[in-house]
Amino acid sequence: MTDDDTNRPWYREPWPWVLIAIPGITILWSIFLILFSMEQHVSMVEDDYYDEGMGINRELSRDIEAANLGLSGRVSFTDGERLDILLESPERRNWERLEVELTHATLGDRDQTTIAQRVGEGRYRARIQPLSDGRWYIDIRNTGNDWRLRGALKTPLEEPLTLQPIREARQQ
Template sequence: MTQTPESQTKHNDNAPFYRQPIFWMLMSGPILVVIAAFVSFGIAKTHAQDMVSDDYYKDGKHINLQIDRDNHALERNISAQVMFNPEGSAVKVFVNGQFEAQNGVKLLLLHPTRQDEDRTIELKAINGNEFAAQFEPLPPTVHWYIRVEDGQGVWRVQEKWLPNQGGAVMLKAQVPTLSVSAPQSVD
């Protein structure tokens, strides 16, 4: 019985290992895993989230300053109602309590995971305790940390805002605690 050249190549045991089909069947899994690892690393590197402060020592030194600001808001009985338009591109803020409107009021929108999405908005006074501003629409996220503070950095009120529960959030002065529930922004 004669063998054709095609049947000889199928059963050629003398060929180098890289020409054996069993080698490629066994190595295809590990090769795919290595490729997937590099792709995953590239995705993780380009979409890294700012979950940890770059300068935690400096942030720690400012904790007492932040607690003092919370205490001042509590002493002055400051509260703020923040109302966003449906597009998330304009805001109206009503501030109550003992504060100096001439010092100005700022609104800080802190993204829960990406520091580059944080916004500081200077509010324009409409009348005694009413302020407003327009800005670029907010990127979608599950929640934001909202902070209203005076222009001099004397007091602040803050709260977590869930956009899917409506465009309004009430911020009240609270007794400061050492547990950090919102990202600390150092100016």
């Protein structure tokens, strides 16, 4: 060993800097991840999950009303941009318009709401944006929001989807 090696200050050695760099890089990476996560909006997470959960119980009355009316529906897509609905009811009720909500299972920015106009006895038609492949939920209701029919579909839809009131509503 030379006399120069023993008298070198610690900051001239490479190993202390390597050991200091590891936690330093970790801290910088953590700050970056925190800032990045604060800028991102996650549409799948509901802010007030308790109220949303309690809302499920309140909304059951619309399903019960659909069951009391004896409603059922059949939904099909034409050309990917037209939604055809056939509503069946023992009393042949006809509403002028229906509200249709299409909700993507995971991507909230693809959700759609549209109005279906009556085109015949129990038949309704609406224009929609083309649906991407995947799982979707459909919610059909009258404009007074008195009843609703819900269902799940997987696109591309090869045969018409049948909608009926949920089982709990039919039992009451």
